[in-house]
Amino acid sequence: xxxxxxxxxxxxxxxxxxxxxxxxxxxxxxxxxxxxxxxxxxxxxxxxxxxxxxxxxxxxxxxxxxxxxxxxxxxxxxxxxxxxxxxxxxxxxxxxxxxxxxxxxxxxxxxxxxxxxxxxxxxxxxxxxxxxxxxxxxxxxxxxxxxxxxxxxxxxxxxxxxxxxxxxxxxxxxxxxxxxxxxxxxxxxxxxxxxxxxxxxxxxxxxxxxxxxxxxxxxxxxxxxxxxxxxxxxxxxxxxxxxxxxxxxxxxxxxxxxxxxxxxxxxxxxxxxxxxxxxxxxxxxxxxxxxxxxxxxxxxxxxxxxxxxxxxxxxxxxxxx
Amino acid sequence: xxxxxxxxxxxxxxxxxxxxxxxxxxxxxxxxxxxxxxxxxxxxxxxxxxxxxxxxxxxxxxxxxxxxxxxxxxxxxxxxxxxxxxxxxxxxxxxxxxxxxxxxxxxxxxxxxxxxxxxxxxxxxxxxxxxxxxxxxxxxxxxxxxxxxxxxxxxxxxxxxxxxxxxxxxxxxxxxxxxxxxxxxxxxxxxxxxxxxxxxxxxxxxxxxxxxxxxxxxxxxxxxxxxxxxxxxxxxxxxxxxxxxxxxxxxxxxxxxxxxxxxxxxxxxxxxxxxxxxxxxx
Numbered sequence: 001x002x003x004x005x006x007x008x009x010x011x012x013x014x015x016x017x018x019x020x021x022x023x024x025x026x027x028x029x030x031x032x033x034x035x036x037x038x039x040x041x042x043x044x045x046x047x048x049x050x051x052x053x054x055x056x057x058x059x060x061x062x063x064x065x066x067x068x069x070x071x072x073x074x075x076x077x078x079x080x081x082x083x084x085x086x087x088x089x090x091x092x093x094x095x096x097x098x099x100x101x102x103x104x105x106x107x108x109x110x111x112x113x114x115x116x117x118x119x120x121x122x123x124x125x126x127x128x129x130x131x132x133x134x135x136x137x138x139x140x141x142x143x144x145x146x147x148x149x150x151x152x153x154x155x156x157x158x159x160x161x162x163x164x165x166x167x168x169x170x171x172x173x174x175x176x177x178x179x180x181x182x183x184x185x186x187x188x189x190x191x192x193x194x195x196x197x198x199x200x201x202x203x204x205x206x207x208x209x210x211x212x213x214x215x216x217x218x219x220x221x222x223x224x225x226x227x228x229x230x231x232x233x234x235x236x237x238x239x240x241x242x243x244x245x246x247x248x249x250x251x252x253x254x255x256x257x258x259x260x261x262x263x264x265x266x267x268x269x270x271x272x273x274x275x276x277x278x279x280x281x282x283x284x285x286x287x288x289x290x291x292x293x294x295x296x297x298x299x300x301x302x303x304x305x306x307x308x309x310x311x312x313x314x315x316x317x318x319x320x321x
Numbered sequence: 322x323x324x325x326x327x328x329x330x331x332x333x334x335x336x337x338x339x340x341x342x343x344x345x346x347x348x349x350x351x352x353x354x355x356x357x358x359x360x361x362x363x364x365x366x367x368x369x370x371x372x373x374x375x376x377x378x379x380x381x382x383x384x385x386x387x388x389x390x391x392x393x394x395x396x397x398x399x400x401x402x403x404x405x406x407x408x409x410x411x412x413x414x415x416x417x418x419x420x421x422x423x424x425x426x427x428x429x430x431x432x433x434x435x436x437x438x439x440x441x442x443x444x445x446x447x448x449x450x451x452x453x454x455x456x457x458x459x460x461x462x463x464x465x466x467x468x469x470x471x472x473x474x475x476x477x478x479x480x481x482x483x484x485x486x487x488x489x490x491x492x493x494x495x496x497x498x499x500x501x502x503x504x505x506x507x508x509x510x511x512x513x514x515x516x517x518x519x520x521x522x523x524x525x526x527x528x529x530x531x532x533x534x535x536x537x538x539x540x541x542x543x544x545x546x547x548x549x550x551x552x553x554x555x556x557x558x559x560x561x562x563x564x565x566x567x568x569x570x571x572x573x574x575x576x577x578x579x580x581x582x583x584x585x586x587x588x589x590x591x592x593x594x595x596x597x598x599x600x601x602x603x
Contacts, residue, residue: 041421054452055476057451059443072457145529146582157570165355169372260536261551299446302447
């Protein structure tokens with residue numbers, strides 16, 4: 001039987017349509033992989049799985065351990081439940097916790113106030129008409145990129161009461177030598193001074209970026225209206241710098257509350273705990289005394305403080321918009 | 322368009338400005354200068370009163386003695402291996418996930434992204450103990466894996482890359498898709514090359530942070546073969562307080578700081594750009 005041209009074309013069309021239908025019903029692997037949502041999941045999955053394992057689950061585990069007694073050697077499944085005992089102990093019965101808490105706050109307040117203020121002053125000076133701007137900026141920023149352990153070792157020797165550079169300079173100027181890190185009253189200010197020296201350049205850069213975002217026309221307009229230097233600073237620079245200021249203060253506070261390297265190397269918390277801080281105390285409680293319940297409770301208490309500070313920042317930022 | 326008026330007050334103000342800037346600059350540089358000078362001194366010279374600023378004869382042998390006390394080459398090598406591996410890992414995972422969040426629609430995307438932002442609020446010290454426990458159960462204590470793996474992904478990096486990739490034009494990606502490029506190929510050959518500035522900034526931040534990192538290596542490393550530079554310096558501190566080792570400590574600090582200084586001077590613009598970029602999100 002002879003098929004007509006039209007019949008043949010019709011059959012081919014039919015077969016093609018059937019193939020297309022089959023493809024619709026049972027999509028191949030390739031088609032499935034082409035679906036954008038699947039591809040999207042594939043791109044974010046590795047990082048998410050990682051954050052789950054190395055951040056989120058450990059966070060939940062920290063809360064769990066803080067309600068138990070644990071020395072990291074006994075199995076996780078058999079640690080004795082202690083309720084809020086670890087928290088009660090730290091907040092009510094542990095004078096060292098209270099002292100390290102007070103020390104941490106002292107450090108944070110001193111470091112934030114000084115490095116923010118000095119960072120702002122240097123940034124303002126460099127944002128004005130100034131020669132060799134890149135050179136100054138590099139010098140002030142330089143300590144920030146260097147290792148805190150290395151600079152702490154250098155500063156420990158500079159502060160040394162017997163042979164340190166600082167007492168050598170004091171002697172040159174005819175001033176009495178000081179004990180610095182070896183003195184209960186001078187140790188914390190000395191540590192703060194190193195922290196300010198180390199971080200002031202970072203905040204200077206953030207302030208410079210903020211200052212350069214302020215449109216120059218505003219200043220020109222104010223000048224035309226007869227505003228003086230101080231008025232332009234007071235009514236243009238300061239208000240427009242507020243978001244940068246907020247960011248700097250919050251970031252600075254969060255970093256300061258976690259201080260570890262500097263005190264560990266400079267004083268190891270001494271003399272007599274005068275510079276012992278929360279993270280240092282937590283480190284010792286966990287890795288020298290292996291009291292994981294107490295150490296994790298400390299971590300949670302410090303976390304709550306940083307959490308509140310972050311929420312306040314987010315709130316203030318939203319208010320502005 | 323103000324003309325410069327050379328008034329007495331203006332001159333005084335300039336004097337004050339440059340005076341204060343110079344005084345500050347001396348305070349910033351003096352510790353580094355003293356570090357290098359005293360690393361070349363004999364112990365008696367460091368302790369001498371009145372102060373001696375320059376060594377009578379530079380004691381370069383201090384550096385040779387330092388190499389006998391700590392495994393210098395090994396420390397550099399370890400720091401390089403660990404820092405490069407972490408930086409490469411962070412760049413890869415951040416851009417991969419950042420691209421996924423920026424350019425794809427999938428159910429639950431926004432919830433997942435907010436969870437990523439939420440983990441940014443968890444400082445590392447909070448998870449220190451569980452992460453150490455996990456690493457010890459994996460048998461990674463005192464190994465490169467233990468030093469590197471827990472640092473390979475950062476929520477901040479994902480956030481940072483997503484913000485940058487959002488600004489890339491969709492048309493470019495769609496054109497490549499029509500030309501038959503694979504999805505990974507689009508990421509690798511089109512998205513990544515366009516992310517140069519963001520990757521550069523992130524790389525510098527990650528490199529400096531992990532090159533100087535101390536607390537995690539202190540906990541996870543036991544043997545001197547795995548010391549990074551900060552750990553080696555810390556071991557010098559333990560000999561401390563005897564004047565005979567001050568010059569060694571200063572030599573160690575010098576060797577730790579000088580390479581970073583050189584990199585910094587070469588790449589200053591990138592450092593400043595990176596820091597400014599991260600600050601402007603506020």
